[in-house]
Ligand SMILES: [Zn+2]
């Protein structure tokens with residue numbers, strides 16, 4: 557888990573663009589930098605409500621900050637896809653390697669993951685994301701539905717459509733390698 561919070565480089569603090577941003581915009585930018593849902597090319601597709609829930613702010617306040625970040629030239633966006641224009645993230649690979657997917661499955665969780673409800677949830681996630689990996693935007697192939705708020709720690713959100721996101725196997729594996737198992 558520590559890797560989530562150690563990805564930002566100190567170059568950020570000397571960026572003219574960053575320093576030109578408003579106070580709350582800076583927080584949103586830091587959030588984007590540390591958010592585990594970006595890919596290595598600096599692209600993000602945040603599921604609706606994800607940022608506002610984490611930041612505990614209104615949609616309007618979030619949108620204002622995003623617009624401000626665009627006006628100072630830190631980001632570009634198209635709909636809900638955000639691209640970071642400056643690289644202040646540390647290269648990946650610094651994360652603690654504790655990917656042990658199989659080890660995280662208890663018999664009870666395994667049963668849930670094979671249930672009809674789970675399969676339906678997974679199918680809805682793939683459908684909503686147009687069978688496209690939300691990290692590398694590869695379409696089709698072997699897809700997996702990842703739980704944004706962890707499967708084990710948030711049982712109430714297990715079958716919540718908004719809590720799922722489509723990743724290809726490669727990106728999903730990489731995500732858990734860098735962020736730990738959930
Ligand atoms: Zn992918």
Ligand SMILES: [Zn+2]
Nearest residue numbers: 701702703728
């Ligand atoms: Zn996952």
